[in-house]
Amino acid sequence: MSTRKKRSGGSKARREIRQQSTKNQVVQPGQEGGTYHPLTDSEIEQIHRTALDVLEKIGIGDPLPEILDHTLPKGCVLGDDNRLKFPKSLVEDLIDIAPKxxxxxxxxxxxxxxxxxxxxxxxxxxxxxxxxxxxxxxxxxxxxxxxxxxxxxxxxxxxxx
Structure with missing residues (x-):
């Protein structure tokens, strides 16, 4: 008896099988996620607080004039060093109203x-x-x-x- 495997039909057959069903896809459109948690809640909170501190104390350098037109009236501050700084409360308010x-x-x-x-x-x-x-x-x-x-x-x- 031969130990050779029977050929499966080639690339055309594989394509047809893939197109028959989405059940075997690695990632199906809209598949539920959210089970992988590499960081603890306190680590996530620490990153969030640090990001707010950086935006408030260091800001961003050389902002575009269009950005200044929107941010300065909302309470941001442009320093003598041409760095735009964002108050923590403003950033948190924007996060709260951001589309979900x-x-x-x-x-x-x-x-x-x-x-x-x-x-x-x-x-x-x-x-x-x-x-x-x-x-x-x-x-x-x-x-x-x-x-x-x-x-x-x-x-x-x-x-x-």
Whole structure:
């Protein structure tokens, strides 16, 4: 008797099997997450307090004029060192009123999804300012064709929602 395994049908058969069901996907669109907790609640609180301290005491350097137009009337302070500092109370108020969900729209409406709660999605989440050009082996500014190519690629990747 032969110990060779019977061939399974090749790449076409594997693609057909993958398209038959989403039950076996590694990450299904909107799968529940939130069970991995690498930090304790007190560690998370410490990071939060430290971030508030940094924004209030150090701030951000060389803010754009458009940012100043919105932040100074709300109570932020522009120092002599041209650093914009954010009061803790303002940051906490903004966190409280921040939307708890938002929509991501796909090229095809069947790929639209709402990011909310503990649901997980994998997506490209934006466009890079520069991109690695495999032909020249160097980085260059992103062009519209790069965004088009990335979208075409993502349309074919089964775990990118």
């Amino acid at each position: 969900e938002h929509m991501i729209y796909g090229a095809d409406p069947k790929y639209d999804y709402s990011v909310t709660g503990k649901k997980m999605y994998l997506s490209t989440s934006g466009e890079p300012i520069s991109i690695f050009d495999y032909k020249t082996q160097s980085y260059r500014p992103t062009k519209i064709v790069d965004i088009y190519d990335a979208a075409r690629l993502c349309d074919q990747l089964e775990h990118i929602h």
